[in-house]
Amino acid sequence: MGVIPMILSGSSLWSPLASVIAFGLLGSMVFTLVAIPVLFVVAHRKHTAPVPASVVGVVLVLFALTGVAHAQARRITLDEAVALATRQSSTAKLAHLKTKEMDARVTEARANYFPVLSNESDAAHLRSIEHMEIPMGALGVYQIPSIFPIPGKNVSLPLGHHDFLLSTTTAAQPLTQYFKIHAGVNVARAEAGIAHDDERRANHEITLKMKQLYYGLLTAERRKQAAELRIAAGEERLGEARNGVEAGAVLELKVLEGQAQIAEARHALGSLEDAISDMNVEFNNLTGLPPNSEVELVPPEPETSDATAGDLETEALAHNPEVAAAEETLKKARAGLSAAHAEYIPEIGAFAQYVHQDGVPLLTENNGMVGFRMNWTLLEFGKRSGQVHERRAQVAEAEENLRQVENRVRMDIEKEVRKVRRAETGLEAARESVAARAEMRRITANQVEASTANPSALKEAEGQLAEAEAGLFQAEAERSTARAELERTVGQGNH
Secondary structure, eight states, X not given: XXXXXXXXXXXXXXXXXXHHHHXXXXXXXXXXXXXXXXXXXXXXXXXXXXXXXXXXXXXXHHHHHHHHHHTOOEEEOHHHHHHHHHXXXXXXXXXXXXXXHHHHHHHHHHGGGSXXXXXXXXXXXXXXXXXXXXXXXXXXXXXXXXXXXXXXXXXXXXXXXXXXXXXXXXXXXXXXXXXXXXXHHHHHHHHHHHHHHHHHHHHHHHHHHHHHHHHHHHHHXXXXXXXXXXXXXXXXXXXXXXXXXXXXXXXXXXXXXXHHHHHHHHHHHHHHHHHHHHHHXXXXXHHTOOTTOOEEEOOOXXXXXXXXXXXXXXXXXXXXXXXXXXXXXXXXHHHHHHHHHXXXXXXXXXXXXXXXXXXXXXXXXXEEEEEEEEEOOOOOTTHHHHHHHHHHHHHHHHHHHHHHHHHXXXXXXXXXXXXXXXXXXXXXXXXXXXXXXXXHHHHHHHHHHTTSSOHHHHHHHHHHHXXXXXHXXXXXXXXXXXXXXXXXXXXXXXX
8 A cells, every 4th residue: 555656656667666566565465375374284284185176276376366466567658668768779878978979079179278288208227328538637736745636547527327317397388279279179069069969860760769669559459459359259250150050041151251251360360469579579679678578558648739830940940950960060161161271370389398307417407498389381282272172162062961951851841741730630530430430339239238139240349449449549650650750850859
């Protein structure tokens, strides 16, 4: 009783957990209060009396009920399935990781604006070094109290040490490189924008695919139910035909025809079961669930909103992922053109440097300097001009691609609005068909109750009703898919 509110919450996390707790407690209660005492009595008395078959049957039934309780299918709504697919599918994860990679590349490009602090150190051992020789008396003589030469003997002074260390620490700040750095940052931002647009487009595609799969499973399940009802109705008719043959009122051909129809219906049922199994596997893969997970799909509420052309074109041009990606591609091409023009500017940067050395006696151990450093390519035989022309062509290509994408989006909007309207008409027709089949089933039930129709007619009417309901799910799927395609083109939901 305590976990019933969690079960009824509809949460994708707490509701399944509460279901497992509730059914686990129920199963363990029955098992510990009934199954274990029965098994204890059976084991205790096995040397005095045979085990009654009824006792064994009760134990097996309890085990079966416990297994069913633990195999409770997970209920999933359409919104939960879409949320799981856009969060757990490999396609969505790869698209999201790509956006993170491109965002990190923007951070990397922006870091070029700031100074770079670097250190270069060299430590070495020299096998031999130079010496300065001073002959005896080269510096004169000292005559008090006697004559002594200075130096008193030949002297060899080493010029340096065998162990040598040179450490240079530099802080460099780019100046004229800002033009190329700015262009590089714009390119990185454009690539990040393209990655984000690709992620939105992937989410739209996943949503569309999930809706198609969700409604496909609902339709297939209802068609399976209709096929089972048709088989049951065929078996009823076959029994009636056999009774008629025995009474001499029906020919044997009617029995053979009924057997053939049942065989065809069983084959169709097998094909439907295979299709449902395949779609279940694909559904679990798309939502990131284990392959053998059992799910129960909740039929979604009918959508009542209508699609109108209105400002859809303007909204699509503002939010469509493909249009946005084409615009980012154009920005990237223009930034590349700016970078090509910046190649003509000499690279000038300011630097401050600190040098520490140990091993050269004629140089100070610590020293510093500040200054400017320039690198300028004077002649490269047309390489830079060729690069500029190439980038101009890329800009023109990006502009033409943007116009092409915008025109295609305008045409897609018109076609998809018409498709939604046709799907709305088909949905109304399917609803009317279900209502008519439900009324026919009610009339047939009254006729069977009044003994004016055979029981097989009722099963046939139920099968036709189930088939009409499957057609309603199919029409709802077509309408939902058409709306999802329109939302994908407009860019709704993820902008």
